[in-house]
Amino acid sequence: MSKYIRAKITENTPVNKGHNLLILSPDDIPQRSLPGQFYMIGTDFSYDPLLKRPFSIFRETSSGEGRELQFLYRIKGKGTKLLKEMRKGETVNVLGPLGNGYPMPDKNLTPVLIAGGIGIASLFPLAEKLSWSVHFFYGARTSDELLMLNKLKGLVKKELIISTDDGSEGTKGTVIDILDNFFTRHSSLVTRHLLYSCGPSPMLEAVSKFAAEKGIKGYISMEENMACGVGACLGCTVKTKKGYKRVCKEGPVFPIEEIVW
Numbered sequence: 610m611s612k613y614i615r616a617k618i619t620e621n622t623p624v625n626k627g628h629n630l631l632i633l634s635p636d637d638i639p640q641r642s643l644p645g646q647f648y649m650i651g652t653d654f655s656y657d658p659l660l661k662r663p664f665s666i667f668r669e670t671s672s673g674e675g676r677e678l679q680f681l682y683r684i685k686g687k688g689t690k691l692l693k694e695m696r697k698g699e700t701v702n703v704l705g706p707l708g709n710g711y712p713m714p715d716k717n718l719t720p721v722l723i724a725g726g727i728g729i730a731s732l733f734p735l736a737e738k739l740s741w742s743v744h745f746f747y748g749a750r751t752s753d754e755l756l757m758l759n760k761l762k763g764l765v766k767k768e769l770i771i772s773t774d775d776g777s778e779g780t781k782g783t784v785i786d787i788l789d790n791f792f793t794r795h796s797s798l799v800t801r802h803l804l805y806s807c808g809p810s811p812m813l814e815a816v817s818k819f820a821a822e823k824g825i826k827g828y829i830s831m832e833e834n835m836a837c838g839v840g841a842c843l844g845c846t847v848k849t850k851k852g853y854k855r856v857c858k859e860g861p862v863f864p865i866e867e868i869v870w
């Protein structure tokens with residue numbers, strides 16, 4: 610069950626020019642989050658912006674000193690710019706964990722994880738659980754938008770394929786290009802794979818259409834602007850084959866074939 614908590618910042622450091630890693634030590638212990646769930650985080654000192662912002666849980670760790678919640682975030686709007694300026698020892702207001710996480714794959718299915726840019730934040734904890742069995746595809750426009758590569762390389766034991774649109778890191782091409790090549794090589798085993806994907810909407814749409822063409826099942830994590838995070842405001846609805854659904858409540862993870870693009 611989600612809950613409101615206050616959390617002290619233990620680390621808020623740059624990963625690169627446009628992204629930070631935020632590590633929080635909560636004053637109360639919420640239930641352990643599932644891969645794919647998120648938290649709403651807000652600052653204490655400003656009413657502009659008024660609303661909390663959603664952040665996928667990147668990692669959740671426990672030690673003798675308690676539990677830590679880690680968030681990888683892109684510095685984009687006013688809220689994240691304010692968050693970037695916060696220092697160790699300051700506190701934030703947190704609500705979570707929220708939403709539905711990624712279902713675990715059946716034993717007879719091989720998980721294929723597909724991340725684009727900041728989408729790595731959502732899929733990283735799933736990769737931690739499935740590190741010995743996953744094929745992991747991680748792509749971005751340029752090498753500057755690839756995050757936590759060293760951690761990812763140390764985590765994924767089976768296969769990690771990196772790609773960039775401009776060829777500045779890994780294979781040149783989009784994630785879909787590389788994915789198509791992978792399934793061409795494994796055409797006889799297509800239906801024995803299960804896709805998991807998070808990233809920009811155009812990438813998710815392309816992954817969804819690719820999965821439909823190949824007859825592959827899977828799940829995608831949708832990103833939408835959220836006001837409340839608990840389904841009350843209806844501000845984050847997406848169209849599905851079963852009607853409109855709230856990303857914060859029925860999602861953010863949906864069956865890949867359910868979203869109407």
